[in-house]
Amino acid sequence: MEQWLEIRKSGRFDEIGKKFDVDEVVARVIRNRDVIEEKDIQNYLYGTLDSMGKPDLLKDAAKAADILQQKIKEQKKIRIIGDYDIDGIMSTYILLSAIRHLGGVADTELPDRIKDGYGVNEQLIEQAISDGVDTIITCDNGIAAKKELESAKEKGLTVIVTDHHEIPFEETNGSKKYRIPQVDAVVDPKQKDCTYPYKEICGAVVAWKVIQLLYRKMNEKTDAVEAFMEYAAFATVGDVMDLRDENRTLVKEGLKHLNQTTNLGLKALIRENQLEDTTIKAYHIGFILAPCLNASGKLDTAKRALALLRAKTERE
Secondary structure, three states: OOOOOOOOOOOOOOHHHHOOOOOHHHHHHHHHHOOOOOOHHHHHOOOHHHHHHOOOOOOOOOOOOHHHHHHOOOEEEEEEEOOOOOOHHHHHHHHHHHHHHOOEEEEEEOOOOOOOOOOOHHHHHHHHHHOOOOEEEEEOOOOOOOHHHHHHHHHEEEEEEEOOOOOOOEOOEEEEEOOOOOOOOOEEOOOOOOOOOOOOOOOOHHHHHHHHHHHHOOOOOOOHHHHHHHHHHHHHHHHOOOOOHHHHHHHHHHHHHHOOOOOOHHHHHHHHHOOOOOOOHHHHHHHHHHHHHHHHHHHOOOOOHHHHOOOOOOOO
């Protein structure tokens, strides 16, 4: 039998409730989640997209956008290497859709869970070279592939990493030496010298932030924030990120977009799960929709899930 314990952290819940126009019980729940400072409570309850971290605060994000801008102009072949889970699928979709929208030449590779394993390997790099690829950009992976990506760089490829995982390190006598791939750009908020204020964003959000900068640099009229918000929010819930700080705001705003989605694949997935007449909430992403997309990478290939998102017709 499980034993349930009620958390009772101290606080002036009546005052918090009045100040922020919420019930005292809500105030207590927020305090129990260690949201204490008034600015944090304000953001937790009423955060807006303007309160989220600026993309240029991500280390190397501007550099990555500069490289992509140049490669798009030169019509160089770009290969996006994602992951086979929901975050990798959404990251890949965001990058592919954006780069192609801007006129870039881009394709994708999603590793096979059994054949390739997680992340970039030598076989994927050799295949990219054989296919005439000029630039590799990883998403939701790459930070742990130092050897492989540095090998790709030595063989003449331009390499950009976008990831959100912890930085691998070696520890000697209590001193940590971080093993960051020495490539053209590494965008990962977990880097020690990255000034991005909130570190717990998923890979799709990292990719989304880079695309925001790229759209700005290329004077694209389409709003990258609006265009890809629902996919970043979907990945945030599906990858089980903590719904605090900007993640909470992103999901709140992203759900509004998801409930009015024009993506034929997502609409079909919602319909197939008998959710057409339901207001989609985080629960539906976490326990119904995202597991369907994750299943493609477990049972067959994540390329099926990506194809679903990219479908252009109802028949498809």
